[in-house]
Amino acid sequence: MSDVTLSRPTDRPELEPTIAAAVDKFTGEVEAYLAGRIDEDVFRLCRLNNGVYGQRQGGHDQMIRVKVPYGSIQPEQLEMFAHVADTYSRGWGHITTRQNIQFHFVQLERTPQVLKELASAGLTTREACGDTVRNIIGCHLAGACPFEALDISPWAEATFRHLLGHPYSQRLPRKFKINFSGCATDCGQAMFNDVGVVGVMRPNTDGTLEPGFRVFVAGGLGANPHPAQALEEFTAREDLLPTIEAVLRVFDHYGNRDNKLRARLKWLVDTMGMEELRARILKERKLLRASNTWPGGIPAIVAELGDAPAGLATSVAPTPVGQGVNVTFRHNDPYARWEDANVVRGIAKGTVSAYAYARLGDVTSVQFRGLAAIQREFGLDVRLTNRQNVVFSGLTEEQLPQLHERLAAIGMAEPGAELSRDVVSCPGADTCNLAVTQSRGLAADIGQALEEAGLAEVGGIRINISGCTNSCGQHHISDIGFMGAERRAHGRSAPGYQMLLGGYVGQTEVMFGQKALRLPAKAASAAAVRVIGQFANEREAGEMFADWLARSGGAAAVGATLKDLDEFPVPEERPDFYVDFDETGPYSADVGVGECAGS
Numbered sequence: 270m271s272d273v274t275l276s277r278p279t280d281r282p283e284l285e286p287t288i289a290a291a292v293d294k295f296t297g298e299v300e301a302y303l304a305g306r307i308d309e310d311v312f313r314l315c316r317l318n319n320g321v322y323g324q325r326q327g328g329h330d331q332m333i334r335v336k337v338p339y340g341s342i343q344p345e346q347l348e349m350f351a352h353v354a355d356t357y358s359r360g361w362g363h364i365t366t367r368q369n370i371q372f373h374f375v376q377l378e379r380t381p382q383v384l385k386e387l388a389s390a391g392l393t394t395r396e397a398c399g400d401t402v403r404n405i406i407g408c409h410l411a412g413a414c415p416f417e418a419l420d421i422s423p424w425a426e427a428t429f430r431h432l433l434g435h436p437y438s439q440r441l442p443r444k445f446k447i448n449f450s451g452c453a454t455d456c457g458q459a460m461f462n463d464v465g466v467v468g469v470m471r472p473n474t475d476g477t478l479e480p481g482f483r484v485f486v487a488g489g490l491g492a493n494p495h496p497a498q499a500l501e502e503f504t505a506r507e508d509l510l511p512t513i514e515a516v517l518r519v520f521d522h523y524g525n526r527d528n529k530l531r532a533r534l535k536w537l538v539d540t541m542g543m544e545e546l547r548a549r550i551l552k553e554r555k556l557l558r559a560s561n562t563w564p565g566g567i568p569a570i571v572a573e574l575g576d577a578p579a580g581l582a583t584s585v586a587p588t589p590v591g592q593g594v595n596v597t598f599r600h601n602d603p604y605a606r607w608e609d610a611n612v613v614r615g616i617a618k619g620t621v622s623a624y625a626y627a628r629l630g631d632v633t634s635v636q637f638r639g640l641a642a643i644q645r646e647f648g649l650d651v652r653l654t655n656r657q658n659v660v661f662s663g664l665t666e667e668q669l670p671q672l673h674e675r676l677a678a679i680g681m682a683e684p685g686a687e688l689s690r691d692v693v694s695c696p697g698a699d700t701c702n703l704a705v706t707q708s709r710g711l712a713a714d715i716g717q718a719l720e721e722a723g724l725a726e727v728g729g730i731r732i733n734i735s736g737c738t739n740s741c742g743q744h745h746i747s748d749i750g751f752m753g754a755e756r757r758a759h760g761r762s763a764p765g766y767q768m769l770l771g772g773y774v775g776q777t778e779v780m781f782g783q784k785a786l787r788l789p790a791k792a793a794s795a796a797a798v799r800v801i802g803q804f805a806n807e808r809e810a811g812e813m814f815a816d817w818l819a820r821s822g823g824a825a826a827v828g829a830t831l832k833d834l835d836e837f838p839v840p841e842e843r844p845d846f847y848v849d850f851d852e853t854g855p856y857s858a859d860v861g862v863g864e865c866a867g868s
Contacts, residue, residue, distance in 0.1 A: 320394025339407025415615030417451030418468035427568035442524030443532035515554035580617030587615025596728030610684035626685030630657025639679035697736030704736030706753030710850020758837030785828030
């Protein structure tokens with residue numbers, strides 16, 4: 270980890286007026302709306318820009334999305350999450366794939382107070398939803414990764430500070446996402462975002478190496494995924510923030526404001542071509558110096574804290590990280606198995622990192638408080654991950670058994686990182702207006718099926734689930750992906766999924782999963798068990814899922830072996846096939862008005 274813990278709630282004094290003003294303004298807007306003085310359409314934009322999202326239940330039920338820049342969190346903030354969960358929500362919060370924390374079933378009348386209390390702990394919901402610059406994402410091992418070219422933490426912090434409340438962050442054609450990774454392994458998932466920043470080293474003529482960045486632009490998931498493309502070979506450190514702002518300005522100027530379905534930055538590659546988009550961005554950056562928002566030079570927070578990499582220890586073999594990592598269990602007792610799966614070693618400072626497993630990304634108020642107590646007791650850096658878990662960095666070897674004991678006491682010590690049981694899911698039809706299936710229910714069912722089949726601890730395979738085409742669960746970039754869809758059988762509607770295979774992100778490339786077959790929702794777990802079982806039995810030593818898949822004929826060929834699962838029994842024989850997970854009545858693909866697709 271960095272020599273200085275970066276983000277304390279008091280570390281952002283320059284943002285306190287911006288956050289306070291946003292909360293005060295929103296408080297007035299809620300009061301005006303409830304009094305009938307603001308139209309629904311106008312108030313909807315006010316809500317979304319303040320991270321308040323309407324749920325499918327209608328009425329005044331709201332979801333609150335709290336930004337956690339690059340996943341970095343402090344004990345006071347974890348305790349605030351516990352308070353919000355108990356006082357305003359359902360007793361738990363949810364970690365999203367963009368390192369936010371979400372709370373559901375918060376009543377609209379109470380949202381201003383929630384935002385005020387969050388602000389008191391240095392937390393904001395501003396621009397967490399809507400057509401804005403969303404939460405700034407960063408590799409969860411930043412500052413503690415043995416492979417990083419530099420520590421992206423202060424750079425992500427600088428970007429967050431520069432763009433929160435920025436004039437160009439407010440009313441964009443569509444949402445705008447920025448991700449940071451410290452090395453080509455790309456744990457920060459830079460390769461499918463509007464701006465993806467990857468730390469790299471450039472050789473100089475004198476033989477030294479210069480740290481800097483490679484910036485990728487115009488990526489995106491959703492119904493039509495696009496890979497991000499390189500803007501230039503190398504972006505110097507002093508040019509990074511101007512480059513990001515230049516991309517943002519070009520998107521604001523040329524993005525499609527008439528058709529939301531074609532409004533993301535990725536569509537400009539289709540309409541004007543990458544060369545033209547690149548030229549406009551670089552021209553905007555060149556002339557940006559004339560603007561009073563020009564952020565050139567090394568940001569103050571970077572100069573203060575430094576961005577030196579963690580470094581690679583010569584005496585310790587670094588733990589492999591990234592998608593496709595094959596976890597090897599060498600022990601049988603619970604602590605040692607957790608250590609095998611959830612501990613990362615190899616940095617020059619001699620410290621280690623460890624994952625706390627949050628099943629389905631859910632954290633109860635008791636667990637929030639337990640995580641805060643652990644962080645205080647050991648003095649650790651804590652990050653939320655984009656696979657909905659929690660990472661502790663800065664540990665000593667002697668602290669690992671104690672950490673495991675503390676995590677076991679709050680139910681977060683199960684080996685989960687990079688194992689098949691670590692299923693990622695969006696909230697789905699539980700709360701989302703756009704979802705057509707209960708993706709969380711399927712995630713739980715797959716987890717249980719893998720446990721029963723003895724396959725829950727197969728390493729090097731990722732499963733992601735989305736309840737609709739919008740890919741909030743990032744089904745496109747996982748080894749096994751499921752996308753919710755309505756099916757018709759025997760004259761009835763039924764929940765179903767499209768299964769994709771072979772998605773991958775890493776080594777500054779991205780591959781989107783290919784369609785295997787469509788399945789009844791209640792057969793999806795059996796399909797996952799079969800594929801993982803086949804992979805586990807047939808893989809060669811160290812073989813990645815994508816390589817095994819190619820050797821097996823690809824997604825379509827493997828999907829063909831599952832065709833017997835794509836059968837709907839008649840409703841009288843299996844009525845459960847026509848009822849979604851966690852539902853009691855017949856399935857209906859009820860889709861509400863989309864407010865803010867994507868997490």
